[in-house]
């Protein structure tokens with residue numbers, strides 16, 4: 001597809017992962033809010049960095065971040081309901097920073113072929129927390145790399161090369177990850193991708209091609225079983241336990257897929273890079289579904305929102321590649337990243353952030369549902385812990401996406417001090433720090449309420 005011939009408004013398939021950095025609403029917001037000094041900084045950034053969707057040219061420049069907040073260089077503060085989902089413990093948590101400083105003073109790097117106490121301690125802690133016999137760990141400097149390790153291990157362990165994954169899913173931006181991923185903005189015009197990757201419809205009862213609607217009978221899960229049987233030699237099914245949009249599969253979805261994997265000798269890889277560590281009100285999202293995958297991938301907030309760190313957890317029986325390199329990463333055992341990880345897990349435990357996420361999420365969901373009763377623009381409210389989303393629809397009957405409205409709500413919220421992203425064109429994706437207080441949450445929800453009302457007001461005018 002020749003993307004350069006399309007206007008920003010035409011690029012709808014490319015809105016899957018987030019709002020566009022080229023839209024007219026972005027320009028209008030910048031015109032009102034970005035000072036000449038900040039604009040010079042943004043221009044300098046745009047002059048050095050390769051431009052790409054969803055990042056450069058950038059929206060704004062940050063000066064600091066603390067707790068649930070980010071602050072721009074002009075001193076404006078925003079409750080950050082985006083945070084790339086790294087901020088389970090909030091930004092700049094003092095315990096995490098202290099652990100990093102301490103580790104820096106003692107052992108700042110771990111040369112290959114050596115291990116160190118902190119790295120082993122983090123691996124041990126993760127295996128203790130993980131469900132079932134996910135007793136083996138590999139660290140990587142980012143989620144995408146951890147996904148790559150999972151795919152390689154699945155091939156080595158099964159002797160098969162095929163994967164089944166979901167349309168609209170995201171597993172990272174590398175060539176292997178986009179091969180199993182299902183979003184046009186990453187896949188389009190960049191192939192050929194990895195062979196043997198078959199995509200199936202995701203669990204999304206609003207847009208499901210099986211048209212189950214509210215009478216969902218898990219046809220999408222049964223279709224995966226069908227594909228596994230027909231192919232006969234699939235190495236693994238890989239999926240996001242819960243999409244961070246969010247899309248929350250029905251209760252029996254993963255159980256049915258787990259059973260199909262077992263029947264057909266395929267492994268199950270669950271990607272919980274943005275959703276593990278309390279985001280959904282459980283340490284791991286798969287706990288909601290009562291399934292244990294063969295491999296579980298986490299990342300993002302594992303590094304305390306400071307260090308890039310991801311982990312592949314695998315079943316004991318998958319320790320089968322001793323003579324191969326699964327993830328020969330330079331920072332495979334980085335002690336500073338692991339110190340951040342250990343401190344993060346301690347903070348999550350000691351501050352009761354999983355329970356807090358559940359409690360605050362339940363409260364927020366109630367308020368969002370109440371808002372949906374008053375705002376015709378809100379077509380659906382979804383949430384699991386502090387992973388929340390509002391779907392904006394122009395007409396509920398036709399499911400017509402309110403794409404333009406969603407962007408206007410987003411920029412309206414930015415003007416009032418709330419930062420979040422719009423995914424798939426019309427989904428307001430709301431993921432605050434798990435440390436957020438009830439009053440901060442109320443503040444954010446009131447902003448949202450006001451912005452949606454404002455956009456509805458202009459629609460009716």
Ligand SMILES: Cc1ncc(COP(=O)(O)O)c(C=O)c1O
Pocket residue numbers: 142143144145147170171172173240244271272273274299300310
């Ligand atoms: C579900 C999911 N998988 C994989 C990744 C890739 O992680 P990273 O950006 O750390 O490589 C992301 C990042 O947004 C993600 O949300």
